[in-house]
Amino acid sequence: METAKTPKADLSAQIAQAIRDAIVEGRMITGERLPSEAELAEQFNVSRPTVREALKRLAAQSLIRTQRGAFGGAFVNRLSYEEAYGQQITTSTLLLSMNGVSFETACEARYALERACTPLAAARRTPDHLATMRAEIHRQGQPGLSDESFCASDVTFHRALVDAAGNPVLSYQLAGAVEAMQPLMNMITFTARSREAIVAFHTRIADAIEAGDSAAAETALEELAAYTLELGRGVMEARAAR
């Protein structure tokens, strides 16, 4: 039986894991400098290229950052929200595309998560968030907007909604779900009528958030979810019929 520790892994993987553990368990703190590659090589009794491969693994997870030059080296990185967003988005996007996640499943997840934000958003939204939402609604009403631009605006609108909850952890968690949906959403061709309907939903949501009416916002969001699902189903059926 394979244990979780993967004892037969490559040396570079083992070393990466050892350093990762040290960071996660707090034995190395943010900003602290790791020993130089040569020193690490000696400590672990391996060659420098092997150490370097381990460090690159960690760098790929934004666990460390490297700096060249004298007194440079590898430093334990403070994982910023930005970096975490980025990773979440790539991971989520790939997960969806590689596991054949259905439009329904992804859509359901996305709106369920967004719904979780509305009470907080209704309570805490700032004029800034509202302005962003209104601006995107306006853009979505413009004729001649490409489907992709429409989708991009949709994402911006929903991210503003999520950010309005004023909880960075929520924003981070949801970034993945919202952004990862985009490729699936891009498959939909939005007719003028469906755009109009979506804009109406968005307006209802923005109004409710502005009024601090969480229940109304949730209702509108649920209806939007149902409508989006219906649109998606239509596209899938048309696609299957070909």
Add this chain to the structure above:
Amino acid sequence: METAKTPKADLSAQIAQAIRDAIVEGRMITGERLPSEAELAEQFNVSRPTVREALKRLAAQSLIRTQRGAFGGAFVNRLSYEEAYGQQITTSTLLLSMNGVSFETACEARYALERACTPLAAARRTPDHLATMRAEIHRQGQPGLSDESFCASDVTFHRALVDAAGNPVLSYQLAGAVEAMQPLMNMITFTARSREAIVAFHTRIADAIEAGDSAAAETALEELAAYTLELGRGVMEARAAR
């Protein structure tokens, strides 16, 4: 100003990005074999160690998997839910611990997300999920359970709740939030009375989910959130007073 493309990055980072793009954009599909390291080195006009560093970066993100031996090589990996879970959890844990996310913020996010699952969980829960929840409730009532075991059981309970929604994307998104909270939860010392209270909440939740009563489950969850927050606040104050 730095652009998103990071034009001044290391060669290994550039190569990793190029391959990553090829995968994300679908130019390479799951299971496909990458050229050998030597061939890649020639294509990109760099040395083999540089290529290897790039590949390790991708391996760290589970984008590729390597296999030794003849007809081995690097293959585009099918990102499994398991792997995605794992990455989400490490990233979330680090994000929380490194950015001094407060107990309040994390707690709020966690319960908000869980609340998003309850309507689906109430509609779809299987006997299996219910059995897990009941079993964990029973364990939580056992005297002599350490605080850590209590927390671990709590996590299992909540994961069962999330999984009951029957949406793998939701489960994936929430794994991070729930697990990442554990270190913060572990700081709490649970008195016999508070455990009793939590068990009561859990029982209410399980009952509501079993009965398909989403609203009752949400209410119980919200009260549990408020109670947990209160507990956490108490600990923080006691800690600050020292």
Add this chain to the structure above:
DNA sequence: TGCGCGGAAAATGTCAGACATTTAAATGTA
């Protein structure tokens, strides 16, 4: 004919040493 066994080949994994480049501190000088 069929089966197992062993070697060849192809690929990744690892090592050693060298050189290039970058960066900041230390040093020297007007």
Add this chain to the structure above:
DNA sequence: TACATTTAAATGTCTGACATTTTCCGCGCA
């Protein structure tokens, strides 16, 4: 003091070699 220069310490990259693993193919043998 202020500025230019040197220098040292790191990472970044290259070359070439060897070790290891795994598959395939052909050979001998029953």
